Amino acid sequence: MRHVHSVIEPRTVYGECLLKVLVTGASGFVGKYLGVALAQGGHRATGLCRQAALNSSYRDICIGDMTALAEWKQALDGCDVVIHLAARAHVLSGSSDEQSELEQFRRVNRDATLALAVEAARRGVRRFVFVSSIGVNGNSSGSTPFDESSTPAPHASYAVSKFEAEEGLLRLAADSAMDIVIIRPPLVYAFDAPGNFARLLQLVANPIPLPFGAVDNGKSLISVANLVDFIILCMTHPNAANERFIVADNGVVSIRELIAELAAGMGKKAFIFSVPERFLSGAAALVGRTRLYEQLCANLELDTRKAKRLLGWQPLQGLREGLREAGRKFVSTERADG
Missing domain, CATH: 3.90.25 (UDP-galactose 4-epimerase; domain 1)
Incomplete structure (x- = not known):
């Protein structure tokens, strides 16, 4: 695995010392808290979400379908960091068989994630922070706590799609100049x-x-305050480059x-x-x-x-x-x- 240990330094934009950050899923639960913390830190954050939401913490809000990357490409221009929160968490019950359900999760959580990351790398983004799920490790840790060396055992379609996205992102990190950081939180x-x-x-x-x-x-478990704090640390810490992290309170x-x-x-x-x-x-x-x-x-x-x-x-x-x-x-x- 390629390891890049370089500090991402803030740039001066509009007279302020800050990073330009793109947050997907900006109108979601974690995204709203993250927007506030980024604004308090003086960063310029653009939020991406599927539907309009009042969130004054973000300088810009771009509306679009996660799978329609063409709608969002311009938001990557000049970005230092992408924080990818957007994901499909549910499929309507009874609407499909198990395999079809998995494909619906893959379309958003794996394929759209990798397409966004490829485009981010092409446009010079320096770090891509992907918020995955502890479900990648499995439903139960048994008597031994999960850590980053535990063998992945995703059961639900959601977790399978997240794990496949993780693997694709790390392959991209090996072939590009963009750092990848993967975070697996439990219930937030x-x-x-x-x-x-x-x-x-x-x-x-x-x-x-x-x-x-x-x-x-x-x-x-992890409080949203603790998760947001960890995400922001992972934006710039040199030792976070191309690593997976399990985090909790x-x-x-x-x-x-x-x-x-x-x-x-x-x-x-x-x-x-x-x-x-x-x-x-x-x-x-x-x-x-x-x-x-x-x-x-x-x-x-x-x-x-x-x-x-x-x-x-x-x-x-x-x-x-x-x-x-x-x-x-x-x-x-x-x-x-x-």
Whole structure:
């Protein structure tokens, strides 16, 4: 693998010392937070997204289909760094068979990613930061935490497409002057996170009794603040060039501890009762929610020592602190909206 250890220095543009950064998926959950952090750092950030979104953190917003690269090529001109967040995360259930579903993920997450990276390299972009997924490693770490040397074992079509994109990007790095950085985060959380974390926040806030008292698992997560901080570090750090990184908050929590921390942040007591895990897994299988059960109850522990050793990175906030903050901000927002 080719390693380029050169610091990317900011340039003076419009009287400011900054990097010109292109962010795909700018209107998404992570993209919105990243835009704020880039603006605070004085960088000139252009956001790319599929539909219009109010996000004043980006100097420019370009609207277009991720697979229609011609619409976005001009946004790469003069760019120092591309941060690629955009991805297809879902395919409508029942709309296709398994192979067709995989091809839909590949079209966006692999093929469009590689087309964008090739064009970025051609136009002189110096670094391409790709936010992948810990799903590339698998659904469960078992008794040994995942690290960068763990054998990839993607199961879901989404994770397969992300892994194939990673492999293509590293091949491109070997044949071009552009550095590649690959980041594999676990579940990214905040008070306004989408998906299953949003549903969990709502369940804890209601409160609804939850049957996870007997589940003794270990979960690594990362707050959006910590992920954004790591992404920005990877924009310029010389040791990040052409490396993969697994990142997470310090520490792990079980699902019952996660619920308890969210509840504490909300000023509530967690309502948790015990159901044997074999009954939980069986019930999940009966209603077609095995994947959700695994996301909540399987072990998924990560070893982040490489990021700390090679880049000197330390998370801005701890896991339990971040979860309590998410709970606190969630109820504050609910009250304000109500």
